[in-house]
Amino acid sequence: MTEFDMLSARITSLSQGRTSALRLRDGVLSMVLDIGSLSAGERREMTGAIEAAARTLPEITAVRIAETMEKRGCTIIAVASGKGGVGKSTVSANLAIALARMGVKVGLVDADIYGPSQPRLLASEGQKPLAEDSKMFPIIGAGGVPMLSMGHLVEPGKAIAWRGPMAGNALSQLVDAHWGDAEVLIVDMPPGTGDIQLSMIQKHKPAGAVIVSTPQDLALMDATRAISLFEQAGVPMIGLVENMAGYACPHCGEVSDPFGAGGAESAARTMGMPFLGRIPLSIGIRLASDAGTPPATADGAEAEPFTAIAARVKDWLAARG
Numbered sequence: 001m002t003e004f005d006m007l008s009a010r011i012t013s014l015s016q017g018r019t020s021a022l023r024l025r026d027g028v029l030s031m032v033l034d035i036g037s038l039s040a041g042e043r044r045e046m047t048g049a050i051e052a053a054a055r056t057l058p059e060i061t062a063v064r065i066a067e068t069m070e071k072r073g074c075t076i077i078a079v080a081s082g083k084g085g086v087g088k089s090t091v092s093a094n095l096a097i098a099l100a101r102m103g104v105k106v107g108l109v110d111a112d113i114y115g116p117s118q119p120r121l122l123a124s125e126g127q128k129p130l131a132e133d134s135k136m137f138p139i140i141g142a143g144g145v146p147m148l149s150m151g152h153l154v155e156p157g158k159a160i161a162w163r164g165p166m167a168g169n170a171l172s173q174l175v176d177a178h179w180g181d182a183e184v185l186i187v188d189m190p191p192g193t194g195d196i197q198l199s200m201i202q203k204h205k206p207a208g209a210v211i212v213s214t215p216q217d218l219a220l221m222d223a224t225r226a227i228s229l230f231e232q233a234g235v236p237m238i239g240l241v242e243n244m245a246g247y248a249c250p251h252c253g254e255v256s257d258p259f260g261a262g263g264a265e266s267a268a269r270t271m272g273m274p275f276l277g278r279i280p281l282s283i284g285i286r287l288a289s290d291a292g293t294p295p296a297t298a299d300g301a302e303a304e305p306f307t308a309i310a311a312r313v314k315d316w317l318a319a320r321g
């Protein structure tokens with residue numbers, strides 16, 4: 001391997017695979033950098049790091065980086081949890097709907113390929129997406145949100161027993177679909193911190209992650225694992241959502257805390273990450289979700305926590321520029 005080969009590999013890694021046409025001629029190192037979905041700050045940091053790496057070769061006297069937006073895709077927000085059943089799909093669906101109601105052009109990918117629940121949550125069960133040139137068109141779910149789920153491609157109730165690479169390919173087809181004018185894709189990740197999650201993060205490079213946890217310590221420990229998976233891959237944390245936090249009595253509305261209160265918020269503080277909000281354990285949320293009418297589609301007390309969380313996510317998107 002020559003020194004130039006090593007520099008080239010380093011630049012590919014620094015740019016997360018966004019550079020192409022790397023060439024060194026008469027001391028001038030030139031390349032094309034795809035800046036699609038990068039914030040202004042990320043762009044500056046990336047070009048700075050590339051220039052610094054290039055300066056380590058004495059024969060390079062100048063660096064020219066041509067920026068392009070050609071491959072610009074949607075801004076991906078991954079919604080993840082360390083373990084199943086904490087309400088990650090419920091949060092993803094309601095976040096997408098609440099963002100759409102705030103005017104964000106948003107799509108939803110159900111990447112929970114082993115247990116897809118978004119078709120039920122967004123009332124699109126049994127629908128089959130159309131495809132053109134082997135690229136799928138999303139289905140419009142509850143709240144007018146375009147969505148794609150493995151649940152749309154397999155027969156309901158049939159177990160999906162794919163191995164890693166096949167599962168990863170299936171996931172890519174959902175993400176690389178015809179998302180039209182969608183600017184943001186909410187990706188409901190499979191629970192846990194295994195290979196599929198890692199390859200999804202590496203391949204599709206989410207712009208940020210929302211972690212969902214219940215107040216119990218165990219779930220928080222699992223959440224910590226999910227957080228470190230994203231951190232290792234350099235994906236910024238948008239924040240932590242505490243779900244099933246306190247029980248909302250269906251009769252009087254009073255909230256009690258069978259699992260304790262504030263665990264996720266203090267854990268978020270300890271980890272130095274934003275706390276996005278708390279959603280109570282409420283029979284109304286479960287019934288509405290199971291009926292394909294997520295609370296965020298309407299106004300009212302049950303929509304409020306989701307709307308507040310979506311507002312914080314919207315602020316985060318705006319701050320990225």
Ligand SMILES: Nc1ncnc2c1ncn2[C@@H]1O[C@H](COP(=O)(O)OP(=O)(O)OP(=O)(O)O)[C@@H](O)[C@H]1O
Binds near residue numbers: 081084244283287
């Ligand atoms: N705040 C809540 N109040 C009441 N029920 C809830 C709440 N959040 C989620 N649920 C219910 O808990 C169950 C699990 O939720 P959900 O499917 O969203 O979790 P998940 O983390 O995505 O699970 P999995 O990873 O196994 O798919 C569902 O029946 C859902 O309706």
